[in-house]
Amino acid sequence: YAGGYNTQGIGYSANPVSIAWTNVAITSFVCAAFYAFNLNGTPYALAANLNGGNWIYYSTDGLNWTASNANTVITNMGYNYNRINNPFGSSGSMVLAIGANGSNPTAIYSTNCSTWTACTFTTTLTGAPNGVAYGNGKWMICTQTASTLWVSSNGTAFTSTITVPLTTINTISYVNNTWVIGGIGTMSNVYYSKDDGATWNVATISIGTVQCSATAIK
Numbered sequence: 171y172a173g174g175y176n177t178q179g180i181g182y183s184a185n186p187v188s189i190a191w192t193n194v195a196i197t198s199f200v201c202a203a204f205y206a207f208n209l210n211g212t213p214y215a216l217a218a219n220l221n222g223g224n225w226i227y228y229s230t231d232g233l234n235w236t237a238s239n240a241n242t243v244i245t246n247m248g249y250n251y252n253r254i255n256n257p258f259g260s261s262g263s264m265v266l267a268i269g270a271n272g273s274n275p276t277a278i279y280s281t282n283c284s285t286w287t288a289c290t291f292t293t294t295l296t297g298a299p300n301g302v303a304y305g306n307g308k309w310m311i312c313t314q315t316a317s318t319l320w321v322s323s324n325g326t327a328f329t330s331t332i333t334v335p336l337t338t339i340n341t342i343s344y345v346n347n348t349w350v351i352g353g354i355g356t357m358s359n360v361y362y363s364k365d366d367g368a369t370w371n372v373a374t375i376s377i378g379t380v381q382c383s384a385t386a387i388k
Contacts, residue, residue: 180204180217182232198235199227203247205258209265214283216258216265218247226267228283240286244278246270255341259302259309264325268299268311275299277311279325292329295320305344306366312339312351319351319367332367 179196202220224237247269277289297313322328336353353359360373
């Protein structure tokens with residue numbers, strides 16, 4: 171399945187490298203962000219609604235979509251009309267979404283995609299939320315205007331922070347026992363950590379100026 175910033179809905183294909191894609195017309199929301207994963211053994215897809223109201227819709231088959239209660243605990247799924255790089259993250263038993271209550275960035279979590287609850291933060295979350303990822307028993311959230319990652323061991327309470335060598339963090343991922351963060355600027359704007367953020371190493375990229383919107387392939 172694939173979804174995007176489009177009024178056409180969702181597309182699916184049995185062979186994603188082919189041109190044989192089928193459109194699923196969606197009239198209840200406009201897809202601004204899309205995420206697919208397994209949650210407690212059940213396949214789910216989440217879509218962020220560009221038009222507001224019910225911010226998060228979920229589906230178990232990609233065809234039938236249901237509004238969650240996310241709008242009761244979060245005012246906005248993100249800054250700039252929800253165009254955040256990875257607003258959803260999943261551990262396999264829990265899913266997190268990042269966004270804003272008014273101008274205040276926050277995160278919400280769910281174990282069934284239907285009912286959402288606000289996360290708590292010991293250190294206030296600042297800056298436009300840009301990404302959330304899970305790996306090695308930790309959740310991390312990045313924002314666009316802070317050289318900080320917010321860290322949680324359970325996904326419900328973020329009790330510590332990590333300082334990183336980027337002042338603008340555009341996205342965060344975890345793959346193959348490695349955390350990867352990407353920013354905006356020159357070819358030294360991608361860093362990786364293999365010790366859960368204790369140390370960061372710059373990645374070698376030879377394609378010039380990069381604005382990262384994805385940072386991991388497995």
